[in-house]
Amino acid sequence: MPPSTEALQRLSDFASGKTPVPEFEQQLYNDPDIETLLSAEGAPRFCQTGTTLFHYLIGIDLSDPGHVLNAKDLLVSLLQKHGMTIALDGAAAAEYALLLDAQPRWLDADVKFLASLLDAAPCLPSKQRKAWLRQRILELFKYTKQPPRWLQSPAWPIGDAGPLVFLGQFPVADYFHDEAAVYVFHDPAKNAFTTFVQLC
Secondary structure (H helix, E strand, O other): OOOOHHHHHHHHHHHOOOOOHHHHHHHHHHOHHHHHHHHOOEOOOOOOOOOEHHHHHHHOOOOOHHHHHHHHHHHHHHHHHOOOOOOOOHHHHHHHHHHHHOOOOOOOOOHHHHHHHHHOOOOOOHHHHHHHHHHHHHHHOOEOOOOOOOOOOOOOOEEOOEEOEEEEEEEEOOOOOOOEEEEEEEEOOOOEEEEEEEEO
């Protein structure tokens, strides 16, 4: 039985940027034709849970711009299999790239948090938006002397009131088999400290 034309069009509208994420999320959970169509497709190879594309899509966090972009990319491929040629939502790809590019090298912050910052940005051209976001990042991700020198991937903690303040890092010699460092952060809102170790 061929897939519903209406379901294919709804997926196309989302993948091309015509349908906002919250509206698509409602369709995903409430439209049986979309569920049937997506359930006939296998989950992507990198999916750890579920066996169908439907399982994958209901399991990801659609408030994360990276997950949204990935979902749209998968839907473009699905639609092509059904003879529909559409362009991936360029605005979503551009915004995700902006969220990554605006960060300094010592930061790999949660993109959901950065997207929430960008939501508050004034209406500016693309280059100025990036500069605005970069300045906002530097205002919020504070450190006492210098930013962390990560041994592994950056892991700056974000509390309920925003990013914690980086106080410093301390090398740990002759304890672990590998090179190690302890990172110390302070949460001014709770007057609490967070420490963790990275090994290299």
